[in-house]
Amino acid sequence: MITSDRQTLEARNVHVSFGGIHALSGVDLVLNTGDILGLIGPNGAGKTTMVNVLTGFQASKPGAIILNGKDVSRLRAPEMARAGIGRSFQAARLFRNLTVLENLIIAGLGMGLSKSAAAAQGREILSWMELEGHSEQLASSLSYSSERRVSIARALALNPAFVLLDEPASGMNEAECAALMRIITSLPARMNCGVLLIEHNMQVIMEVCDRIHVLDGGRSLAEGCPDKIKSNPAVLRAYLGDDAPQTERTI
Numbered sequence: 001m002i003t004s005d006r007q008t009l010e011a012r013n014v015h016v017s018f019g020g021i022h023a024l025s026g027v028d029l030v031l032n033t034g035d036i037l038g039l040i041g042p043n044g045a046g047k048t049t050m051v052n053v054l055t056g057f058q059a060s061k062p063g064a065i066i067l068n069g070k071d072v073s074r075l076r077a078p079e080m081a082r083a084g085i086g087r088s089f090q091a092a093r094l095f096r097n098l099t100v101l102e103n104l105i106i107a108g109l110g111m112g113l114s115k116s117a118a119a120a121q122g123r124e125i126l127s128w129m130e131l132e133g134h135s136e137q138l139a140s141s142l143s144y145s146s147e148r149r150v151s152i153a154r155a156l157a158l159n160p161a162f163v164l165l166d167e168p169a170s171g172m173n174e175a176e177c178a179a180l181m182r183i184i185t186s187l188p189a190r191m192n193c194g195v196l197l198i199e200h201n202m203q204v205i206m207e208v209c210d211r212i213h214v215l216d217g218g219r220s221l222a223e224g225c226p227d228k229i230k231s232n233p234a235v236l237r238a239y240l241g242d243d244a245p246q247t248e249r250t251i
């Protein structure tokens, strides 16, 4: 059920280590419904690990995930999804021998909808994602770009309050990426959801996001609106190295 209430997802003091590698060290992050938050940083900064923590695929020790004031750190991935935290994966995980609409119906059924309600919801989401023409197509026969869109559509069919998208446009050409970003921009108003977006194309991130959180080496480097981030000297150094000019330079 889509509500108009403002909801909040918080990561507090998140720590994740893999052996001796500190993937995340003391990261705080807040995502509100209605907002698009960009999560950026150089390779290995900890972006995917943060998405894994927020969606219950990875534990944070110490640290906590707080959903609307309630500690949900102990929930595992399927429970996080039911609690309203959805994600898409870098590789689409569709039921390949089912149609596109059937993939969405299964997600809706899993959320307790009747078959007709799940089908109606699925058709609506396919229209948002500009995929109406593909509803009866087998998932196995989709083009790469459509398959990625369907995987986002399926995440939306779980009716999440928060949608975490890890490089959703990776491998797409410029036009496909622009079309997808136009759709992503419309999601907060359509679903009253919050979107967390990982994307390496800085121009895209600056255009699409309300706020941007920058990670570097597992630590928070900066957070703010795109204009502030693109002229932040510490962010410039992280992306451009010590050669970054000190003034009047943006990403």
Ligand SMILES: Nc1ncnc2c1ncn2[C@@H]1O[C@H](COP(=O)(O)OP(=O)(O)OP(=O)(O)O)[C@@H](O)[C@H]1O
Binding pocket: 018, 021, 022, 023, 041, 042, 043, 044, 045, 046, 047, 048, 049, 050
């Ligand atoms: N399962 C794992 N086992 C060991 N090390 C890992 C594991 N997952 C991530 N790491 C390490 O943790 C650090 C953060 O990785 P992560 O994938 O979160 O970064 P990222 O910012 O998403 O990088 P990229 O932009 O390259 O996708 C990296 O040093 C990575 O090698």
